[in-house]
Amino acid sequence: MEPLLQGHTYAIFFHDLRPLKVRTRTLQLARKGERIMKILAVDDDPIILELLSQFVAASGDHKLVTAESGAEALEVIAQVGLRPFDCFLFDIQMPQMDGVMLTRAVRGLARHAQTPIVMLTAMSDKRYADAAFAAGATDYLTKPFEMGEFSSRLQVVDQMVSARRPRTNKIFSTCTSGRDGSAPPIVPEYPQLHEPIAIHDVENTIEYLAMENYVAQLSRSALFGSTTFAFSIRQIEKFYARMSSFEFYSLISDVAEVISDTLRAHQFLMSHAGNGTFVCVTEGGWCPEAVQLMDKANLALSRAELFDNAGLRLQPRVSIGEAIRLIRQTGPSLMGAIAQAHTSAEAASTAHEAERNNLWTEEHSA
């Protein structure tokens, strides 16, 4: 056999796993110390799958499995006893089951609720890309591909997988299913207060990293009508200090659902960014009237019956920060705008609590 890369020894295993017709190509390049990611690429264009095979082989010591349809992909994923995939690459436009439907189906599987999903999109797929992020995609890669960009995206995914591995090794869950009957939520055992929590079963709620990637791909015309703002749960430290991991996850998830319902009439995506703060991005020109929206969310929260594991009623309230229009923002300043929305919501939360305490003190001293 002719060496794939000069100076490396390798072996290629090429099987046809009938009846699935899945081609598994394992490239074991002699690069000691690198972790092997198991990747599933799904595209109805065989030439794209072959191109991806070449790119993956040249990008590291990874294992690529390919499928030509969403249905075939789900069969491969469902194969029991095999190591779960570390990363998915899904084409968006495919016949029958498109990449958005496939993403939704994969997010419903407990072991892949947080696996990075990179959508493969053409420039014309913007409307599909938005739907893919809403369904739980983590990132996107625009066709036609170029090796350099592909490798750098794969490295980011690799880092995500590495960062998650220590936590996901000690995952627990005390409920049997998600709110929509899907897979149970995956709750990190010791989530840090400042860490974003991924919520996959609430409408239009995506992972924080996916939110950053989503904002980065907004076109100039989309930015024209986009606004970011954030909600922050008041006294989140107190909730965090007295709750178990699962209770805290449930609180974050329940508040996310209330906020999502409150924003239902608008085109939006939101994400938990850590510290009980939810960053929202709206498109379509709508800019919220902050006080009205905060009151609406708090009214909905007061009507929601939230309890901890001991049966005590929880009464979380949120504050809303500054609404920042994204027009004329690019690159780092876009992320700066998101951070500003986040910070201002936390500042508003602190101010509301201080105001409430002052009011209480004044009433008692009067």
Next chain:
Amino acid sequence: MTAFAHDALPGFAALRTKFMTILEGAQADIASHAMDAWNAETAAGKTTSLAAARAILHKIAGSAGSFGLKDVGAAASACEAMIDTHLDAPASDRQPCPSDILIAIDDFVSRCEPYLDAA
């Protein structure tokens, strides 16, 4: 032709040759579907032919650029967008195949020619 870092990958030349073979067939099929759409006597016939052309154009739009045929990919993408616009229009089923689409597809076919000749 744009040069990419991946051009030097082992096996890429063979894959590019394969793509050129696919492109040759795709180009002929797209032209054939376009003519069928133009000559269609029913709205359903036109829609079916345009949708078939669009499906192939979408694949070429997504892959041609990676093989150095950026202009072919862009032309395919433009045709795809025109077909989408036409088929999504409310009155599409009462209109014949627009000549603009045929002209754009003709441009796509012409752009493929020099690459196919050189292959």
